[in-house]
Amino acid sequence: MTEGLRIYYDGDCPFCSAYMRMLNLRDAVGTVDLIDARSDDPRLRGIVAAGFDLDEGIVVDHGGRLLHGAEAMQLLSVLSRKGGILRAIMRSPRRAALAYPVLKAGRRLSLMALRRGRLR
Numbered sequence: 001m002t003e004g005l006r007i008y009y010d011g012d013c014p015f016c017s018a019y020m021r022m023l024n025l026r027d028a029v030g031t032v033d034l035i036d037a038r039s040d041d042p043r044l045r046g047i048v049a050a051g052f053d054l055d056e057g058i059v060v061d062h063g064g065r066l067l068h069g070a071e072a073m074q075l076l077s078v079l080s081r082k083g084g085i086l087r088a089i090m091r092s093p094r095r096a097a098l099a100y101p102v103l104k105a106g107r108r109l110s111l112m113a114l115r116r117g118r119l120r
């Protein structure tokens with residue numbers, strides 16, 4: 001079993017939240033700490049200070065290594081034991097890089113439809 005994960009994601013995004021629930025990471029990595037980017041969690045300041053824009057994608061802290069966007073999703077797909085077709089697509093770095101912009105656009109459209117603003 002490897003070290004745990006910290007996942008910084010948009011808790012107001014229905015797709016993001018559903019994907020986090022669907023992943024079965026605890027069996028693979030142990031502790032999984034989900035941090036809602038819309039919360040006032042002080043750890044978010046470190047992510048922003050490191051130059052990551054959470055409105056542009058999730059951030060995964062895996063043993064001190066920070067991954068953003070497609071790279072983060074690709075790692076989660078590799079570590080997960082569940083996830084169906086999305087997992088199969090995102091396991092490949094190349095496919096993840098191609099698919100991630102589409103997923104990001106879907107997130108933005110769903111947030112607009114739900115009248116939820118961008119992250120601060």
